[in-house]
Amino acid sequence: MPRFTSPHKSQLDKLRQPLTDGERIVFDFFDKYLSEEWDIYIQPHLNGLRPDFVLLNPKVGIAVFEVKDWNFDAINYRIQKNGKNIPKLIATKGGQSFSKQKENPIEQVYQYKQELFNLYCPRLQQGAGFSVITAGVIFPFADDMYVSELFKESLDYRGMLKYPQYNPISGKNALNVGNIEAVFPESKRMYSSYMSAELYQDLKNWLIEPDFSESQRQPIELDKIQRSLATSRTKTGYRRIRGSAGSGKSLVLAARAAELLGQGKKVLVVTFNITLLHYLMDIAVRHPQAKGKTRTDITWLNFHFWCKRICIEQGYIDEYDSLWSNEKPQYVLEVLLPALVDKIIDLSGDELVSKYDAILVDEGQDFFPAWWDVLRKVCQPDGEMLLVADATQDIYDTASSWTDDVMKGAGFSGPWAELEVSYRLPQIAMEKASDFACRFLPKDMINIPKGNQLDMGLEHCDLRWVHVDNRVAEDICSEELLRLSTIGSPETLAIADITFLCNTRDFGIKVVKKLGSKGIRVLHTYNPDDQESRRQKVGFYMGDARIKATTLHSFKGWESRAIVLYIDGKLNHKMLALLYTGLTRLKRHSEGSCLTVVSTSLELFEYGQTWPSFEHY
Incomplete structure (x- = not known):
């Protein structure tokens, strides 16, 4: 042997x-x-x-x-x-x-x-x-x-x-x-x-x-449709792509960014989610046709940081700071901040504000049309604008603002480019995620993932649902994480591939402390201080040697072959979309993958009973 x-x-x-x-x-x-x-x-x-x-x-x-x-x-x-x-x-x-x-x-x-x-x-x-x-x-x-x-x-x-x-x-x-x-x-x-x-x-x-380290050495693989989208542009330069979870939207965007850099273009990639940027950078590096230094020569920013950069560069930092003094942060982000940046760009003129040959936006369902409009102002004439989205993962309740009329006014014409096949999810996990979407999400917002017709669904996938009382939830979550780290299910699972997701920082830090008391180190983003939590998000990447832990919001767009997911609270449509997003983060692996949901919701009890493994504490 x-x-x-x-x-x-x-x-x-x-x-x-x-x-x-x-x-x-x-x-x-x-x-x-x-x-x-x-x-x-x-x-x-x-x-x-x-x-x-x-x-x-x-x-x-x-x-x-x-x-x-x-x-x-x-x-x-x-x-x-x-x-x-x-x-x-x-x-x-x-x-x-x-x-x-x-x-x-x-x-x-x-x-x-x-x-x-x-x-x-x-x-x-x-x-x-x-x-x-x-x-x-x-x-x-x-x-x-x-x-x-x-x-x-x-x-x-x-x-x-x-x-x-x-x-x-x-x-x-x-x-x-x-x-x-x-x-x-x-x-x-x-x-x-x-x-x-x-x-x-x-x-x-x-x-x-870890699976991540191994994957980073492999070039990304694109199917015929994905490759066409990554290597071409429309006549107008505007393109919108939609697809279900795991269909390769982020792969196409990152590959397109690398392609454009290789053509000598100045490229800006924008997200709402801070942590998603690391994932996109890691994909772009793996694009076979990548030329140049994709990590440093492409500008990678979340929308808020891009707005702040404009304010600082053009000498409007006092106006920027004053936005946050009396108003609610959500209103500042949605309305006041893009309005300020829009005014700054108009006043500063083309020669002062940094402009780009291409602007690519991932997880577009998280964006408001006003954000897109202000980004368009820094795109060069005859430049390129790309928007990718999945309305099923509408965790911020923003997707409904993209009406057909708004889309036309945003520079788009013709139908969406569609990515229909989900390559990420194991077959049984895809079925359970689809069942969840059909049961709990608005019918007009559902984009059900479809499997590859050639996929035999032979990879092992361990799906487990654990219903608990919220008084013992943090204990059960830490036990489920330790179960994965000790039994080795599957046996080729690296501890550094294990990811814990929950919907609040308060709960997350309790689980991290319980693991810490057992000597297990965790890379997390749960600091109660907002500014420190943002710094943690910037430093969050799958290549770290520790167990990963973050919120469901911050993990949107990412993937992992071993996940423990916890959700509680009132299950309104935002929370249900958030849980769906978490269910679709599981990545198939030739040696097996595993997803455990720890839930306190009676509303989800019957659905949880349909999973291959169900326990009630």
Whole structure:
């Protein structure tokens, strides 16, 4: 049986964070000299930590290694003792000394070992269970004896000198002669009574490469209709595209942005949702015909930030600030802010305001016509305007404002371009989302996703509905997230792929704190301060090594193969549209996907009973 590596070794030259020369030497060394029973995980996601290598054997144990390409001829290092306090790593270069303690590899692997034992391996026995875990450091370009002597004090302080077979430190000598026992003494062990298949699976789900990271190395695939829309323009330059959830609207928009950049065009992409911008940027990078630096050379802004930029650039920041003093924020966004920007553009003139060859708007159902009108003013003559939308996901109650007359006045003519086939959703999840839409959403706003006729629906999809009392809702949500992180359903699921969605920040932060009390780190956007929450949204991206958590509003347009979704409150039409949006965020995966809904709504109780797995607490 061939060795399991994550990511596969054929992908090593395509990693977003390329291997250093030393890391490549170490990988080749392990791949050559370790038996094939040992898995190799390269730069694994580990609850926010990113060790260089983790090795895993279901019969023997676990090993974590930090690799340092340090040149000891260029910089002088020493360990500085400080009484009973932790010894500090000090570097000297050009006569200047400075602390390198944050990069002390002994401290790094010590932390890895502690977290592996306490968090990821709950089945290990106390004390003796530590013998299953090796924590080593490798210096591919340094002498073995030199690095062993240099870090002796650090190893001694952490009690690691007592058990050198579990805490090896090695250099180029051992690597050059293929001495695997010096680099990793426990590699020759055939069996450990403390290791088990269950422990192996516990850890594998923390280590395996997330779906997002793997997808980022693959070019996006467009069907014939999507490709035509992404590579062409209408005679007028105005195009509107609508489609159901998962039909590729965002793929087309991002691909079109990349195409236009390649033609030397100045491009602006606008959304209402701040977090959606990261998703679109990640797609644009993957477009096979992308030329130029799509992340930096395309302007990516949410509508509010674009308006604020105009106000700042043209010297109207006082007027901008005054908008928010007495009026309700929603009224400012809907009416006053676009009116102010419209006036500024008229007063400033064409030569002062930044204009674009193309303006592309995603999730257009979230926009008011007045927003579109003011964006049109910064589009160059004979430029291009693109609007994509799905009225079924009308969570802000704005889609109804786009009447036929308004559409004509917005520059559109002729019918919508339609994307009918949903590629994102697993077949059974698509059926349940369609059933939900037919039961609860306005008939004239429904755009039911349609499956690919060639799709056999063979991927495993775990759908689970849990009805709870709101007094225990946060406990059940955290338990359901932990269930995914411990049982590994499906077994190839990376913990970093798990996403928690709810409809309020107040509830979300309670779940995050419960997970935090168990040592599980979460990337979230639930800060109670509005300004800080916006900063969190800007930094929210699926490539982070932690469990993800955000509101249903902020996740609109995104996707994940493993979701726990919570919703409560009065189910008006906005809330029902929001829940539908959440149900359609599930992404199909060849190795399986899973969606759990935790609900307190009696109104949804009967519908929940139709799901393959239903529980009532």
